[in-house]
Amino acid sequence: MIGRQGPAFSRRTLIGSGLGIGIGAAVFSAVGSGSAYAAGSVGSSSAWRRGHGFLAAAMDGYPDHGSIRLAQSYSDQAGxxxxxxxxxxAMxxxxxLxxxxxxxxARAVALGDALLYAQAHDPAYDDGRLRQAYNVGPYTFFDGSLQPDGFVRADGTANVGTQFGFTGTAVGDMAWAGIALSALARRTGVRRFLDGAxxxxVWIERVGRTDEPLGGYKFGVNGADEKLPFTSTEHNTDLVCxxxxxxxxxxxxxxxxxxxxxxxxxxxxxxxxxGFFYTGTNDGVTVNKSPIPEDTQTWTHLALDGEDFPSYSHSYSHSYSRSLDWAAAELAVLDHAGRRNSAVPAGQSYEGVTFxxxxxxxxxxxxxxxxxxxxDRNGVWFEGTAHLALALRDRGGARDEARARRLVDSIERAQDLLGxxxxxxxxxxxxxxxxxxASSPLDTGFGFGYYPYRHVGATAWYLLAATRTNPLRA
Incomplete structure (x- = not known):
């Protein structure tokens, strides 16, 4: 553990834990109006619309289970x-929006209300927290047995059961839910969303605050409600917003x-x-020097360059934004069929950054x-590639638009051809x-992987890059 992701309850650790993805052999296969797109996108209008269509489909996979529902994170093939x-x-x-x-x-409001419902009806907690994950509808285990306990039961009542050990809560996941609810409050003026945020x-302040030498906010709690000792740069960046x-x-x-x-x-x-940010600390005293992740380079720029907090001077923000150049250079990858263990079909190639x-x-x-x-050491992490594209466009340097355009082209090609x-x-x-x-199986170096399955998070970040929307600006 290197001070960023926690034990098995982390959303990313779970994905690589063998609990779900690829039980057995892994198999890979190679809406809205255009007005928002015209306001400033880096991608094509048809690709933007198709991305939004996927988010809608992920939300509508179980239409018989009422209006209180969440979006399925990955395609069924992920297991x-x-x-x-x-x-x-949250993304x-x-x-x-x-x-x-x-x-x-309307979909944003529905998802926000589903998170609020879970927050208010958890069978074990009534302190404002959300779990790492929920279930959105009926599903079947790999052995064929039915598992009826989804996020919403057939009678329309909510169930926040803890399948797959969804009993822990990470500060970063909570922060993003709060960011999303606060965005809804800002957009709609509806008080319930602000109250939820x-x-x-309040929960993060109570559980996460630490007076250790490096300070900040700790990682969260595990299923036994035990506080975890790690402190994450990524999580604290989320909290800045x-x-x-x-x-x-x-x-x-x-x-x-x-x-x-x-x-x-x-x-x-x-x-x-x-010119980069380290991942965090295990003990609150010593900074971890390796590995160095991508999102601590891009999210820091998006969060720290906020106009609502003018104490950040122009030179300050642009000094820290050197982390974008570090990520673009040091984490750059090019994936194609000739790469070892690549899942990319012959004749295709994808560029971007790795985890x-x-x-x-x-x-x-x-x-x-x-x-x-x-x-595949050269597997492209498309969510992170979208982070970088958005951050480059946000920075707006001399070559940043062209660099962002190449990255978004790669993401849109993946949307067309992969999955x-x-x-x-x-x-x-x-x-x-x-x-x-990811374009191919990708080892993050944090004990889990990403794979070529369609993903709500990656698609959401692509849409944010396409609409030039910085979700971390306060």
């Missing part, structure tokens, strides 16, 4: 059944102090000689996890819709 990760659904809310269409707004912030949003929306200055605490931790993770510095040196002779394939024939709720997905999480 995670009807799992809806809280993080992915879907933000992407739906970014479309600025009536359908997008505040409850999340969430606490900043709460300060603006509530007018309560205490959130500014909490924002400053999270920001101070992030700044301590900066490596000025290399971390460890991904580039993964052992290609050893499976990523039990029942999983061997990794064909995949389903949600056993229903065919719209043609050429949805971005797979």
């Amino acid at each position: 995670l059944f009807s799992t809806a990760f809280t993080y992915d659904n 879907a809310i933000l992407a739906h 970014a479309t600025r269409t009536a359908d997008g707004r 505040v409850r999340i912030g 969430l606490f900043g949003r709460l300060a603006l929306l509530t007018g309560d200055r205490v959130w500014r102090e909490r924002r400053a605490r999270a920001e101070a931790f992030v700044k301590k993770m900066w490596e000025p000689s290399g 971390s510095s460890a991904s580039l040196v993964a052992n290609e002779d050893v499976p990523i996890a039990e029942f999983q394939p061997k990794p 064909a024939g995949q389903t949600v709720g056993a229903k065919a997905l719209p043609a050429r819709s949805g971005v797979v999480s």
